[in-house]
Structure formats: structure tokens, C-alpha cells
Amino acid sequence: MVSGQSRSVTPWLSKPTSSLEMHLLVGGVPFSLDRELLAARSAKISALLEANSQEDLSHSLRDIPPEPETFELVLRFCHGFEVHMSSENVVPLTCFACYLRMTENHSRNNLLTKALTFFEQRIFPSWNETIKALCTVEKIFQESVNFGLVDACSESLIKKALVDPSLLGEPIKNSTCVDDSEDDDNVYRPNARRRLFDSERQPEDLTILPLRLYEPIIQAMNKSGVPSKYVAASLCTYAKKWVFPISTGSEKMSINKRNSPGEIIEALERLLSHERGLLPCTLLFDMLQSAIILEANSHCRNGFEVRIGKQLEEATAKDLLVPSQYDTECVRRILKIFYGNYTSSDVSGLITVAELLEDFLVMGASDKDLKPEAFISLGDISAAASVGTQRSSDGIYRAIDIYLAQHRYLTESEREEVCRVLDCQKMSPEACEHAAKNERLPLRVVVQVLFVGKLQLHDAITKETKDSDDRLRKEEEAGKDVAKLDCGGQQARGEMKNMCSKVMGLERECHMMRKEIESGFSRSTVKKRNVSMWRDMKRKFGCINNMYDYNCRPKKKNM
The missing domain is CATH 1.20.58 (Methane Monooxygenase Hydroxylase; Chain G, domain 1)
Incomplete structure (x- = not known):
């Protein structure tokens, strides 16, 4: 390799094979090379020289892949040197070979044949090597797409995921689709014939790919029938890597430099199935919070709310604080979705959600900064959630008592308004006795x-x-003694x-x-x-x- 303003092939040879030189700019780096030597391997260069041998070819080759290091390997190959291929350079080498039309029809044992053979023998059989190869397409993305390399690598990964979906990651625990008490026989294990990739004990993480590669691959996996719980596990890992915690640091921007965290969370929502229980409710709330903070579009936020609503009985009171503290409208929407999707004749889920809303109300009552209007709104939601569950109003009364103790400055009329959410007729005798002696309550x-x-x-x-x-x-009626x-x-x-x-x-x-x-x-x-x-x-x-x-x-x- 030569320093200075241009690179030359002469360091590799004792003498040039031709006195005809051409100058070419590749990725901002100038090269001086023998065009007839290059034409012997490249059908494209040969055709250009035949059309006009005196023409400066730089203009005709201005769309050459911008990879100067790889172009230097191409020149080495044209001069008869052996080129060492790897998963890190085979994609750009193949792109150059396709661009320059270095085919068998033009020259025997040409570069394109060698590169495609390497793909077939070394890249496609391996999950890890395929992902490593995909990671190198960023600078020559469009060329890789045009020459079919991205699609070929994607198809290879999809086939492997269909055989062994655990390559995407293990399903997230504590979700309904993966029960810890589940019988071991129901856990996925590839049989002996399908353990084609067990040698890769630590599979390369698919989530290292940039979003514009990751998203179409996951979309194709969804359509191909890869189990949703494994896809959801990969999406969870991707969110933790590129969204949680929300950051725009150099590490997060190095791969996904074309996409903001907001765009990433929107893409993850699109890719996540609406199947119930794929992710824990807590994680869905975290994703919803990220969507809100990152100002993702309304479709994205609504999508996470729908998924939460379908499994709201799994949530905790702290989860309800995640989207935005005491966001009553958000809680209302999620609650509406829950009731709209609840089809079981068993009321245990309804009771669980009613208890959840009461706990959330009690949590809010302890917050000295919670305004009466917000507390009343939460109280209305909690009261509505108890309808049809035959529950007493004791939990709501407890929250009111706590709120009045934390907000002693309220006037009589304000305290009456706070107590509006209490249905006295549903209070237990013990609660009634306590309330009769409670000096904080309005008269x-x-x-x-x-x-x-x-x-x-x-x-x-x-x-x-x-x-x-x-x-x-x-x-x-039994006919006992009349007297x-x-x-x-x-x-x-x-x-x-x-x-x-x-x-x-x-x-x-x-x-x-x-x-x-x-x-x-x-x-x-x-x-x-x-x-x-x-x-x-x-x-x-x-x-x-x-x-x-x-x-x-x-x-x-x-x-």
C-alpha cells in the first residue's frame, strides 16, 4: 500500500505489464492502475475500452462501490495474487465482482465465481457467519440489495430460524406463553436430525444488525411462520440494546445511525405480534413509556396500549405509573381495551383488575402533589372497575382516608368532592364504624x-x-302440633x-x-x-x- 495522493499497483509487481495507466477515484481515494490488466478480468472495463480506447474511464465508473480497501483486493486478484476471503470482506468483494462483471464468460476462475462459492460453502451454512457478512453491507447497502446479496443472506437466516427458532433467543419468562410450571416436554428442543447448528453454542445476536436490515428479516420471519414467542424475544433484546435506556450516545448511533430511537420503537411495535402474552406486561409498559417520551406516532402508542389491555390482569400498580404518572386518560383507554377483550365467564380476572385499580388509587392517595381533580378521576375509574364484581367500597374508602390525611388543607367542600367517588351503601360494617368516628370526613x-x-x-x-x-x-306444612x-x-x-x-x-x-x-x-x-x-x-x-x-x-x- 502506497502513501500519498494516489494508490498504485506497482508495489505488488516487479514491473508493470502495460504502459497504459488509468486514474480512478474510489470512495474518495485516487488509484493509478493498468487498465488493460483490469480489462482482462472485467467485462465492463473491456467493453468500455472497446467502445473508446482513448476515453477517460473515470466518468463511466463514477458509480463504482465506495470501498477503497476492497478495490485494492480486486486489483491484487487482477495481478494474479491470491485473495483471502472472509465474512468481513466477501460481500464488498462480490459487489465489485458483479459491478465489474468479473464472470466466467469473460475469464476463467474469475472473482465472482470464487466469491459466490465462498458464500455457498462458508457463509450460508453458518448462522454466525451470515450475520457477520450482513454487518458489512452498511457502506454498500444499495449495491448489496441490487445484486441480491441481502436477500440471499436473509433467506439463509430465515431457513435456520425455522429449523431452530431458539437462535433468535429464548422466550421471555413470566409471560403467559412461557409458563415456568410448564412441562419440560412442551419446551422446544430440536431433534437430532434438526440440530444442524448445535456447533454454534453461542449464536451471533441478530439484534446487532441495523434497523433497515433487521426489520425486513423479522417481517419475513413472521410471514414464514417462525414462532411468535421467539420473534418477540428478539424484539425485546433489540429494544434493550437500542432503546432502553433512551439514549442517543455514540454506541447506539454507530449501527443505527440512520434511525432515531423513536423510529426504532415504532418499527418494533409494527413487528410485534398482537398475540396475547408474548411479553410480560411490565415490559410492554416500558415500551409504551419509551414511545411516549420519544414522541412516537399515535399508532405506535395505541398498539402498545392494546397489547397491555389484553393482559392487564398481569400488571401491578407500579406498572400503571410507568406511561406517565397518574395519566388517567391512558389508564381509561387501557381499561376499556381490557373489558372489550375479556371473554371469560370467570370473573377472577375482573376482580384482579378491580384490586389493581384500588391499589393504584391508594398509591396516588399517598402522593402529596396529586391534585383533587386527578384523585377524583382515578377514584371514578376504580369505582367503575368494581362494577359487577360484588366488591365492597372499603378499598376506595381507605384511599380517601389516606388522601384526606395527606391533604389536610382541603376545605369542607373540597373534601365533599373527594368523597363523591365513595359508595357508602357498599361499605362493610367495619368500614362504616370506622367512618362514623373519622374526623377527617366531611359532615x-x-x-x-x-x-x-x-x-x-x-x-x-x-x-x-x-x-x-x-x-x-x-x-x-309438616303437620306439627297446632297449639x-x-x-x-x-x-x-x-x-x-x-x-x-x-x-x-x-x-x-x-x-x-x-x-x-x-x-x-x-x-x-x-x-x-x-x-x-x-x-x-x-x-x-x-x-x-x-x-x-x-x-x-x-x-x-x-x-
Whole structure:
């Protein structure tokens, strides 16, 4: 190799074989070479010289592949030197051989035949060597595409992935498609005849390819039937390599210099199947967050939301924070997708999502910076998620209690608005007792809780009376002693009358309490009356004497 402004072939020979020199610029590097020697191997150069031997060929060869190091190897071959081929130089060598038409028709044992033979014998049989060869096409991408080298390498990789999809990577754990408790017989293992590539114990990572090579290969694998879970594993690795953490550092730009992280995350979304459970919900949330931060298009963001919605029951409350802290609209959309795709008759998934939304609401309640409007919106979502699950409102009440404790500066009207999301009729007796003594609650809510307590007792009395009536009816139908029945019936009716009079008394007390509140009694006075009334109701009807301390989740009584 010669330093200076031009490269010459003379260092390789004792003397030039021709006095006719031509000057050529390849990839910005000038070369001086013997054109007749080159024409002996190149049909293209030979044709140009025959057309006009005196013409400067530089203009006609201006679209020559811009690889000066490889062109120097071509010149060595023209001068009779042996060219050592490898996965790092066979692609550009083949491109030069195709461009210069160095075929067998023009000259025996020509460069193109040698290069294609090397491909067939050394590159295509090996997954690793094929990927290494593809990594060299960046500078001569269009030439590699035009000469069919990219397609040939891609087809080779696809065939290998169909035989052994684990070359793409192992499926991601903790997703529904790969259960840790799955029987070993269901795990993919190529049989003896198909273990063609077991010698490659550490297969080259397909994700080292730039996006414009990686994307069409994965698209072709999807169409060819490579299992989706293995493709998803490769996409996950690609995201971790080029998107997570979001960066524009030199390492990430060195390969994917033509694509921003935003373009990459959009491509990954397009390539990822909509099959449920291919990736863990947490990873899908990470991808959604990246799409939002990188300002990916709406189709990309919506695609990740749809995939999350299909498996929302696998998410955690922290996952819901990932897209954008307390993004209620995003949560609403995901929840809507979940209900739209939920087809199981088993309500366990619905209950799991309802609990998830309650945990998310409690998490938000602890945030001192969360505005009342946002909390109310989250409360509405949590309440809606509990519809049809027969769940109590205790979780929502717990969140409200935490939020009021963290935001003591709220006015009475603001506290009433926060409590709007609470359905007092769905509160357990333990929660009602706690709420009746909760000084953080607005007065109106305390009154509502007391009325709910009254109704719960009324329902309990009515049920007990009905049960007693049913027993009497069954005894009458069985033909028992009439006198005994009359005595029992009169006693039951007397108890029922007594209970009804007590209920009426309770109603009068509640009515008087309400009038006192409207007349302007102080909160402390009303509070004492509320609590005493609650205890009095319990005492009058012989209910539980000692109430368990309320911890926002009903406790089981000791048997």
C-alpha cells in the first residue's frame, strides 16, 4: 500500500505489464492502475475500452462501490495474487465482482465465481457467519440489495430460524406463553436430525444488525411462520440494546445511525405480534413509556396500549405509573381495551383488575402533589372497575382516608368532592364504624354512613324475620302440633313487632339528628351523637358488642 495522493499497483509487481495507466477515484481515494490488466478480468472495463480506447474511464465508473480497501483486493486478484476471503470482506468483494462483471464468460476462475462459492460453502451454512457478512453491507447497502446479496443472506437466516427458532433467543419468562410450571416436554428442543447448528453454542445476536436490515428479516420471519414467542424475544433484546435506556450516545448511533430511537420503537411495535402474552406486561409498559417520551406516532402508542389491555390482569400498580404518572386518560383507554377483550365467564380476572385499580388509587392517595381533580378521576375509574364484581367500597374508602390525611388543607367542600367517588351503601360494617368516628370526613358523608348503618341493621332484622316466618311455614306444612305452632307463631310475630318498633325509633332518631345538623349544631356535638347513636343501634339489636379496629380491609372474626 502506497502513501500519498494516489494508490498504485506497482508495489505488488516487479514491473508493470502495460504502459497504459488509468486514474480512478474510489470512495474518495485516487488509484493509478493498468487498465488493460483490469480489462482482462472485467467485462465492463473491456467493453468500455472497446467502445473508446482513448476515453477517460473515470466518468463511466463514477458509480463504482465506495470501498477503497476492497478495490485494492480486486486489483491484487487482477495481478494474479491470491485473495483471502472472509465474512468481513466477501460481500464488498462480490459487489465489485458483479459491478465489474468479473464472470466466467469473460475469464476463467474469475472473482465472482470464487466469491459466490465462498458464500455457498462458508457463509450460508453458518448462522454466525451470515450475520457477520450482513454487518458489512452498511457502506454498500444499495449495491448489496441490487445484486441480491441481502436477500440471499436473509433467506439463509430465515431457513435456520425455522429449523431452530431458539437462535433468535429464548422466550421471555413470566409471560403467559412461557409458563415456568410448564412441562419440560412442551419446551422446544430440536431433534437430532434438526440440530444442524448445535456447533454454534453461542449464536451471533441478530439484534446487532441495523434497523433497515433487521426489520425486513423479522417481517419475513413472521410471514414464514417462525414462532411468535421467539420473534418477540428478539424484539425485546433489540429494544434493550437500542432503546432502553433512551439514549442517543455514540454506541447506539454507530449501527443505527440512520434511525432515531423513536423510529426504532415504532418499527418494533409494527413487528410485534398482537398475540396475547408474548411479553410480560411490565415490559410492554416500558415500551409504551419509551414511545411516549420519544414522541412516537399515535399508532405506535395505541398498539402498545392494546397489547397491555389484553393482559392487564398481569400488571401491578407500579406498572400503571410507568406511561406517565397518574395519566388517567391512558389508564381509561387501557381499561376499556381490557373489558372489550375479556371473554371469560370467570370473573377472577375482573376482580384482579378491580384490586389493581384500588391499589393504584391508594398509591396516588399517598402522593402529596396529586391534585383533587386527578384523585377524583382515578377514584371514578376504580369505582367503575368494581362494577359487577360484588366488591365492597372499603378499598376506595381507605384511599380517601389516606388522601384526606395527606391533604389536610382541603376545605369542607373540597373534601365533599373527594368523597363523591365513595359508595357508602357498599361499605362493610367495619368500614362504616370506622367512618362514623373519622374526623377527617366531611359532615355530610358521616351522616350518609350512619344512614347506611341503619339500613344494614334494618335488612338484618328483615332477613331474620323472614327466616323465622319460613321456619313456621315449613313446620305447618309438616303437620306439627297446632297449639305449639300457634304459640311459636305468636312469639315470632311479637318479636317482629318489637323489631319494627325499634326500627321506627331509629328512623326518628336519624330524622332528629338531620334536623339538628341543619339547625347549625357544631360538628363536635353531632359527632358525639353520631357515635352514640351507632353504638346504641348495636346495643339495641344485640349485634357485635366489640368492633374490631378497622384497617381498611375486613378482618375475619376468630372462631
